[in-house]
Amino acid sequence: MFDVEAVRRGFPALSRTVGDRPVAYLDGPGGTQVPATVIEAMTGPMRRGASNVHGRFAASIDSEQTVAAARQAMADLLGCRPDEVVFGPNMTTLTFAMSRAMGRTWTSGDNIVLTRLDHDANVSPWMLAARDAGVEVRFVGFDLETTQLDLAELSATVDDRTRLIAVTHASNALGTVVDVATVTEIGHRVGAVVFVDAVHAAPHRRIDVAGIGCDLLAVSPYKFFGPHAGCLFGRAELLAELPAYKVRPAPDEPPERWETGTASFEAMAGVAAAVDHLASLGAGGDRRSRLDDAFVRTARHEERLAARFLEGIASIDGVTCHGVPEPDMAVRTPTFAVEVAGVAPGRVAEVLGAEGIFVWAGDYYAVEVMRRLGKADDGLVRIGFVNYSTLGEVDRVVSALARIAGDAD
Ligand SMILES: Cc1ncc(COP(=O)(O)O)c(C=O)c1O
Structure with a gap:
């Protein structure tokens, strides 16, 4: 069992708000937040x-x-x-x-x-x-x-x-x-x-x-x-x-x-x-064993997040996700490069940012990836979950994307 709420309580930055809404830090691939123990x-x-x-x-x-x-x-x-x-x-x-x-x-x-x-x-x-x-x-x-x-x-x-x-x-x-x-x-x-x-x-x-x-x-x-x-x-x-x-x-x-x-x-x-x-996220005798166990637990949690995200965006017209289509953490991480038809990636990130959902847009220095996908100009929106992300945050970004895609029609 992975108690995400207990994990989150250890991170001061996760209580930040934008207006009256809690921040969803979905830019994990760009850098994660830091627990109080590290500070x-x-x-x-x-x-x-x-x-x-x-x-x-x-x-x-x-x-x-x-x-x-x-x-x-x-x-x-x-x-x-x-x-x-x-x-x-x-x-x-x-x-x-x-x-x-x-x-x-x-x-x-x-x-x-x-x-x-x-x-x-x-x-x-x-x-x-x-x-x-x-x-x-x-x-x-x-x-x-x-x-x-x-x-x-x-x-x-x-x-x-x-x-x-x-x-x-x-x-x-x-x-x-x-x-x-x-x-x-x-x-x-x-x-x-x-x-x-x-x-x-x-x-x-x-x-x-x-x-x-x-x-x-x-x-x-x-x-x-x-x-x-x-x-x-x-x-x-x-x-x-x-x-x-x-x-x-x-x-x-x-x-x-x-x-x-x-x-x-x-x-x-x-x-x-x-x-x-x-290591504290897992159980075991020494630190290496606790790390072994921690990554099994966090991968299971991240797989749930990824499954919910892929399922959520599958039903939205105008939102495309590039990358492995299965939420299988053996072959992918919970990081998604998406595009909303008719809306520039930078604009999507700006709209999401204004409502407290922090994501990146552009090429994130993955220059060759973007060239190969034909996205070298504007790049894509990147939505990245980590082990402190919640199903609620997934739902929030999915419905925001649906709204942005709907507004573009
Ligand atoms: C896959 C990957 N490699 C390398 C880097 C560069 O790492 P650093 O910022 O530590 O130089 C990044 C940073 O985003 C990255 O995502």
Whole structure:
């Protein structure tokens, strides 16, 4: 049983109103709200006394403990070792660091493979590194009906000069879940490094880097109830071998050699609390087991939300949803890209926003997705539910869409 009302009580922002109406935060894919436990955890280090790490006094030792706890928490969330966890300001910055380093190992005649399902943060950094190294960029598309990545095309695209496959675990626009374990197998068959963007998947599914087998995987804690931060899993040997761009006095060992400058210890404290929040949604002996159970429970709840949403919009003339048509959380997240005939996406978001329903409109940086759907100009309206969303919120957005579509007639 998943008690959504009990979960919601932990989030101060969920009591916000617009006029006399409660806000429905349906922009989860753009960033989630934060529970009070995370807010408290973040202010803790500042209240006690802030310091950089590697000093010889108590406040510095506190910061080191904050870092260690955050690495352990992320290791529990991703299924890896704490020394395989790198922190940064956001996923995009971490991906640029990796692309610049990996690009230095590529030579003319090599190629890299990107997908049209990806957020641009997993496209542009690699394109720029490829340009600098003079290597070929190959794109793999997705099926317009199912919005699934074309794995046959991927197999046919890689060869023994493929150095990298960069792939999303789930599309932040369409919600499509990609079988990244199979993508990794395909990549490893030809000796390519596989980089997985799990930013959109992480709030919805249990991530297991060992099970996926990938070499690198990035997430953004602000998408799973944490603060603005980025986090990268890297296979230990790869983090040790790749040439990191760093200042000379900074540690040469992974993961710290990838963490340029002074970290946000406040954010790290918040990240650990966000993982604890997720774990608190499940039952079990240790944190990893509680996380296992939590994602089973939240997926069930999200599946109910998705089913109600798809059923609701199916009967509205003029509202189209792009993406996997089934509410099956094994193959999609509860994120929906919709359009209302005759009404610009920006206008739909504005009308909804005015009545307290917060959604995004545009391309949400899923540039290639929008191009492939022929929606590059205005994009689509994105409605994204997370585990604190309610059936009441689903009903509210469905009836608002029906009204907007009716008004457009
Ligand atoms: C799927 C996906 N990848 C990457 C990013 C970029 O993450 P960050 O904002 O942490 O750089 C986003 C942000 O929206 C995203 O949704």
